[in-house]
Amino acid sequence: MPSALHTTKHSVPLHFLVVDDNPTITHLIELQLCKAGYCCTTAANGKEALLQIGRNVFDLVISDISMPGMNGLELLKAIKLKKPLLPVLIITGHATIENAVEALRLGAINFITKPIRFDKVFETINKVLDLNKRKNALYTAGKYLIQEARHFAIPTGELYVSDLATYLTDPLDQIALVDTACLKSVTMAIYETLINAVEHGNLELDSTLKLSGRGGMASFTGMKEKRLHDPAFASRKVTIQSFITANMAQFTITDEGSGFDYAALVNPTTEGFIDKPHGRGIFLIRQIFDEVKFNDSGNSISLVLHKKIS
């Protein structure tokens, strides 16, 4: 059992989320982990766990498999959709090979049986620590980056917009191209661009539906789900090219849709337009990036950001 306090790069203790409908179990795990110097949050079911994951940054989720409502495997699936990189340890009272195989297939970092053996829990924690160490080593090297070029072609069905936006803009923080506050706006601008490529571009959805009341939102979400499971749409790729140097970053994002008429964009601060709920994505992107260009067919956008910290 580790005696020292384990820390991440920001000297914050590892934060775990413990999920079980039995409060005696969550309390027992919490007690053992807190004794070892870790920080714990508990949740009584899958729904509560997802809410906590939306609010906090966790290093590991430890979840029971059988819970009323959303069970551990369903929770694991939902976590891998929202936060593919968040490790999940599954605990079960009834060990079956099917359950173990299913948990690992869905992306669990490990699988242990009840009664809980804490040496097995700490073994998994050590695995998470090793992963974090590797991340920290990469982070340190990132400070000294001279130039980096990346090129992705991601099928729409496997593109997790929020996590990808963070992943693409993380190097800007490491090389101090922008400060933390500016990084958040850059990440959100990349998020806007990726959402456009996915929803307007490859899935050919009409996002004005989304803001036309609850019925519109439901039909938008229904259509999006349907198309994400239709190979004709889901296999279309979003291509991302990023080129980062110590002084600038350039991102080019291209979809396989029919493009849009960027010349027809209206400045949303024009009187008469302010009350309209749509058409601010590109405007917000233009507020953040120094250069914004489209190709002729309007299915590719190129963004340039110059160094903001002297």
Place this chain on the structure above:
Amino acid sequence: MNTNMIENSHAVVKIAGNLDGQKSDELMIAVEKQIIPGNVDVLVDFENVDYISSMGIGTLISLYRDIKEKNGYLILYGIRDAVKDIFDRTHLNKRLIICDTEKDALDYLRNKHN
């Protein structure tokens, strides 16, 4: 999204994290649930919102229009600088009712209803 109905007169919705597409859907559902006859005033706590996307802005405008039509008030408070900057740049500060604190928002409501 945490929503509280206060003394059957107004609702307070607290947003945690960035107001992106998914959070906007949650906000729309949370606020629409609160708009019932006799209770159309909604306060939205922005204290934990670091950044707002275009869908977040669109959602606020839709809600503002719905609530205004029903003679109610949508009031935002606790707004951080980055979000305030976006409201200024998009001129939404001219439409939305923005207060510093929850107390200011409640004072605003009291004045309007008296």
